[in-house]
Amino acid sequence: MSTTTGALKPREVPEIDARSRRLVTIWLATMLAAFVVMVILGITMRLNQGAAIKLMPNTFYALMTMHGLGMAGGLFTAGVVLIWYLTALRFQMNHTVMWVCYVLVLIGVVGVLAATLVGHFAAGWYALYPLPFVNAAWPSWTIGTTIVSLMILGVAWLVMQMDIMRVLAAGYGLKRMFGLEYYKGEPAEPLPPAVMITAVCATAGILGTVVGAATLIIYLFKWVTPATQFDPLLLKNTMFMFGHTIVNVAMYCGLGVMYQLMPAYTKRPWKVNRLLVISWNATLVFILFAYFHHLYMDFAQPKAIQILGQIASYGSALPATAVTIFGVGSQLYRSGIKWTLTPFAFMMSVVGWGIGGAAAVIDATIAVNRVFHNTLWVPAHFHTYFLVGFVLILFGFLHHHLNSRAERLAGTGFVTMLVGGYGFVLMFYLGGLSSVPRRYADYSAIPLPSVSQPGTHYALWGALFASLFLLGALVFFLSNGIGRRSPGEAAVAGAGARG
Amino acid sequence: MIQMAGYLTLAVALVILGVAAFVYARARQSVPNGNASVYRVRKYYAAALAVALLGALAWSLPHTPYGAYSSEEPAMRVEVIGRMWFWEFKPSDGSSADSLVIPLGKAVEFEVTAADVNHGFGIYDSEGHLVGQTQAMPGYTNRLRLKFDEPGHYSVLCMEYCGMVHHMMINGFTVR
Ligand code: HEM
Ligand SMILES: [Cu+2]
Numbered sequence: 065m066s067t068t069t070g071a072l073k074p075r076e077v078p079e080i081d082a083r084s085r086r087l088v089t090i091w092l093a094t095m096l097a098a099f100v101v102m103v104i105l106g107i108t109m110r111l112n113q114g115a116a117i118k119l120m121p122n123t124f125y126a127l128m129t130m131h132g133l134g135m136a137g138g139l140f141t142a143g144v145v146l147i148w149y150l151t152a153l154r155f156q157m158n159h160t161v162m163w164v165c166y167v168l169v170l171i172g173v174v175g176v177l178a179a180t181l182v183g184h185f186a187a188g189w190y191a192l193y194p195l196p197f198v199n200a201a202w203p204s205w206t207i208g209t210t211i212v213s214l215m216i217l218g219v220a221w222l223v224m225q226m227d228i229m230r231v232l233a234a235g236y237g238l239k240r241m242f243g244l245e246y247y248k249g250e251p252a253e254p255l256p257p258a259v260m261i262t263a264v265c266a267t268a269g270i271l272g273t274v275v276g277a278a279t280l281i282i283y284l285f286k287w288v289t290p291a292t293q294f295d296p297l298l299l300k301n302t303m304f305m306f307g308h309t310i311v312n313v314a315m316y317c318g319l320g321v322m323y324q325l326m327p328a329y330t331k332r333p334w335k336v337n338r339l340l341v342i343s344w345n346a347t348l349v350f351i352l353f354a355y356f357h358h359l360y361m362d363f364a365q366p367k368a369i370q371i372l373g374q375i376a377s378y379g380s381a382l383p384a385t386a387v388t389i390f391g392v393g394s395q396l397y398r399s400g401i402k403w404t405l406t407p408f409a410f411m412m413s414v415v416g417w418g419i420g421g422a423a424a425v426i427d428a429t430i431a432v433n434r435v436f437h438n439t440l441w442v443p444a445h446f447h448t449y450f451l452v453g454f455v456l457i458l459f460g461f462l463h464h465h466l467n468s469r470a471e472r473l474a475g476t477g478f479v480t481m482l483v484g485g486y487g488f489v490l491m492f493y494l495g496g497l498s499s500v501p502r503r504y505a506d507y508s509a510i511p512l513p514s515v516s517q518p519g520t521h522y523a524l525w526g527a528l529f530a531s532l533f534l535l536g537a538l539v540f541f542l543s544n545g546i547g548r549r550s551p552g553e554a555a556v557a558g559a560g561a562r563g
Numbered sequence: 564m565i566q567m568a569g570y571l572t573l574a575v576a577l578v579i580l581g582v583a584a585f586v587y588a589r590a591r592q593s594v595p596n597g598n599a600s601v602y603r604v605r606k607y608y609a610a611a612l613a614v615a616l617l618g619a620l621a622w623s624l625p626h627t628p629y630g631a632y633s634s635e636e637p638a639m640r641v642e643v644i645g646r647m648w649f650w651e652f653k654p655s656d657g658s659s660a661d662s663l664v665i666p667l668g669k670a671v672e673f674e675v676t677a678a679d680v681n682h683g684f685g686i687y688d689s690e691g692h693l694v695g696q697t698q699a700m701p702g703y704t705n706r707l708r709l710k711f712d713e714p715g716h717y718s719v720l721c722m723e724y725c726g727m728v729h730h731m732m733i734n735g736f737t738v739r
Contacts, residue, residue: 121727188724194701195680199647201727296681296700330590332598361683361698361722363705367629374624378616386609394601396586400593408587415583422575426568429619431626435565435693438683438722497569499693501685501722504730511718511733514691 683722
């Protein structure tokens with residue numbers, strides 16, 4: 065195995081140049097603005113489920129579709145921007161590529177917004193075939209617009225990730241960037257963990273996006289030629305391979321940022337070793353096969369595949385926690401850290417990821433999934449690792465990236481977000497424990513008071529907690545505008561953060 | 564089962580939060596190589612988790628719904644067709660589908676499919692517990708075998724989003 069570095073040479077000391085920094089800021093500001101809008105849609109849905117307001121069902125489901133697409137798509141985009149940042153710390157990146165993708169993403173987002181909010185397209189974020197096309201309450205243009213908009217987003221994602229892979233491959237070589245050298249022992253030149261994580265994320269992300277693109281082409285064909293029939297089970301598989309993969313990858317991209325930045329705060333190195341390599345490469349495989357757990361209740365799917373799904377889902381728990389959660393623990397424990405928002409946010413994101421992960425592993429048990437599938441337990445677990453997981457990494461990163469120093473205000477906002485966030489997801493869990501089905505515009509038609517009453521009740525509390533979360537997030541954003549470190553101060557505070 | 568899952572998740576959440584609080588407090592101390600003990604704990608953790616996961620696999624895999632009561636001849640078969648937006652029942656014995664009656668304590672088979680889009684066939688007992696489900700997918704028949712040990716009215720709700728009236732796609736049957 066060769067240890068030669070490729071055509072590009074990584075910077076000795078990782079550092080973000082001013083142009084790349086601005087580019088990342090603009091991307092994240094855009095994604096976070098979209099995030100706030102999506103949160104408001106979420107609160108609106110919860111209010112409707114709580115019988116505090118009365119939306120037409122098709123309005124509710126259009127909001128739900130927009131919310132799901134906006135959150136999953138928006139946060140995946142943010143994840144890709146984060147691994148771009150990790151790459152830009154080491155290499156001169158091509159900014160034109162990123163700006164073109166930025167425009168593509170905006171076009172895609174406007175398309176989806178128009179289709180859902182104006183046209184009331186409401187097939188749900190993973191739009192199971194053939195729902196978008198049958199007896200639809202939404203006009204035909206909204207179907208085509210959604211498909212094409214998602215394809216445009218997919219192109220942007222592919223281009224960004226391929227560009228990252230291109231640079232990493234040129235800089236480190238294909239084998240090295242996955243850390244494969246470590247199988248043979250400690251290499252002469254150590255590999256930064258963020259590079260390996262970026263390579264793993266981009267690979268999974270590209271595979272997921274390609275499967276998504278293929279699925280969307282079939283959808284487009286169906287839209288143009290309504291008489292054709294495709295197989296719903298096959299398309300359900302490909303749709304989840306796409307959707308499940310990209311939302312997982314988003315989270316892993318966030319972890320990459322944490323591996324990169326945490327050492328700057330703890331002053332302890334975070335190095336690649338063989339265990340880390342094995343774990344992350346195994347995670348790549350597990351991510352790709354775990355999606356089968358979405359199809360447990362499709363009894364037509366071969367039983368061997370279902371069992372594989374459970375094993376892959378369980379398998380992902382071990383490397384993920386033993387390496388990353390313990391990694392964070394050993395970064396922090398007795399490090400003498402001065403707690404500021406960024407490391408605290410990173411630690412809390414891992415907490416949310418762990419809790420959501422545990423809830424996910426439980427639901428990934430076929431025997432349990434029988435009674436949890438498509439109840440509110442499902443949004444409960446994925447909101448846990450997004451809202452009080454990945455989103456917290458984003459906030460911590462933002463605080464770091466903007467050199468914010470309004471620690472007090474940022475902390476106040478952040479703790480408010482935590483209280484609101486955990487309260488909000490708790491209401492989903494309690495709904496799941498009461499067997500409340502997910503994706504119900506309201507619960508009034510359910511003939512079982514022991515389901516509909518708690519369902520309504522928890523929904524209202526969920527809306528209140530989510531509003532608290534939103535309030536905290538706004539305070540947090542405010543804090544970034546109020547106090548910034550001067551470049552000199554930032555250099556001191558962040559020394560090594562670049563490393 | 565549902566409650567157990569709830570308590571388990573709660574327990575894990577409390578442990579993780581507790582450990583985080585502990586680490587948060589201890590992180591302020593500065594001890595060179597003070598984290599060596601974390602790696603020691605990790606070994607035990609990894610071993611314990613591996614055992615727990617293997618145990619859970621061994622316990623749970625025999626309880627999949629796929630082959631339930633496969634050695635018994637079902638006392639009744641009911642064809643179930645999900646449509647936008649109602650559930651159609653066709654009992655094999657030709658009895659009335661409007662007031663479907665399922666025999667108590669005997670294996671019955673629901674042969675579930677859909678006429679238009681995906682639906683989810685979810686059965687709730689009269690106390691509101693989800694007792695079983697399977698997807699209703701056009702072009703496929705999912706066979707769900709169950710035994711009902713409690714007499715009474717059972718509700719059928721749709722568990723897969725299927726458009727505007729999804730939340731009102733409700734039917735039911737009686738077990739006696
Ligand atoms: C405070 C913030 C949030 C609120 C109030 C909120 C609210 C909601 C509600 C009420 C639903 C419908 C639940 C149901 O099935 O009955 C939902 C679904 C969903 N949410 Fe959120 N959410 C929030 C944050 C997030 C985040 C951070 C993500 C990131 C991925 C996310 C992604 C989704 C997705 C993918 C769905 C499923 C949509 C579908 O079923 O088509 N949400 N959310
Ligand atoms: Cu439905």
